[in-house]
Amino acid sequence: MNLILLTPAEIQRERLACVRDPRRLRHLREVHRAQVGDRLTLGVTGGGIGYGELVRLTDDEARFALGAFDTPPPPPLPVHLVLALPRPRMLARSLEHLTALGVKQVTLLHTQRVEKSYWQSPELAAKKIHEHLVLGLEQARDTMLPDVSLAKGFRPFVEECLPALLDGRRGLLAHPGMAQSCPRGLNEPTVLLVGPEGGFIPYEVERLLAAGCEGIHLGPRILRVETAVTALLARLF
Structure with a gap:
């Protein structure tokens, strides 16, 4: 702390x-x-x-x-992270890491390879999410809580939510095998989409690319979600 x-x-x-x-x-x-x-x-x-x-x-x-509270918190990253819902134990660590890194907008998304039982986890209770966000803030000496939303349907998210998220933002789909290497040093508003263990299925990749996202990769190594997200954020911003 x-x-x-x-x-x-x-x-x-x-x-x-x-x-x-x-x-x-x-x-x-x-x-x-x-x-x-x-x-x-x-x-x-x-x-x-x-x-x-x-x-x-x-x-x-x-x-x-x-004393005086006149020092502002660290600046946030210019990113809205869309993360396929991880398994509960990984979710807890991921929320803490994301918060410590400065992510302020997170959408947890259902995809084909996300187990439906994950949505019943106590870790998704508002109180538990808040606890993990606070731990991330304490680690990074930050005071601004991220906003975390849940998207329990992939198709409704792509059709109803994603167009608004991409309005004025650059969409980046992180997925193994994409043609473009992950860019570096961005300062523009960005939507970053990261799949579950095993990745997005081909249909999901097609829909996200068709919606206007650019496919990017981190190289030939297949990383765990929590490792991939940290590596992506560090490289992008």
């Missing part, structure tokens, strides 16, 4: 904040080994980054006297 991320509700008065969440309290004690008087980096969800002096730490709460 490189940032103690506060919610607006935890700021009791303008210059005082109180944290009672067991996870953050445990981290303060066991990892930071925080002591009263320590000055720690804090941020407010949806706001700026600053510091706070720890004025009280017990098993039940931590209190901070707040």
Whole structure:
């Protein structure tokens, strides 16, 4: 945890904040080994980054006297990531990694090779998704939560949602065997589409290319989804 991320509700008065969440309290004690008087980096969800002096730490709460929160969070990546829904365990890690890298718009998509049972996972509950996003923000010293949406039908997504996403954005379909190598150093608004383990099926590739996406690849190696997404984002932006 490189940032103690506060919610607006935890700021009791303008210059005082109180944290009672067991996870953050445990981290303060066991990892930071925080002591009263320590000055720690804090941020407010949806706001700026600053510091706070720890004025009280017990098993039940931590209190901070707040300084100025006048440092903006890191800039977001100019990308909307469309990711075929990974298996639940991989989803948790992927959300944390994506958030830490600066992705602010994510659509989780159903495709032919996505197991239908994945959509019943507790990891898709709004509370669980929020928890993983917060972990990513704390890692990267960021305060701006990503927006995560669910698209449970491939065809409705391509016909009803994708045209609007591609309006004013460059669409990139990452899939093994595409003709074009992944570009580097983009700064234009982009929609990046990444398939599941095993990739998109040929029909899905055809539909996405016909919708206006460019096919790109990362080379001959076949990577796990979480590795491929990280490599793609690092290379693109």
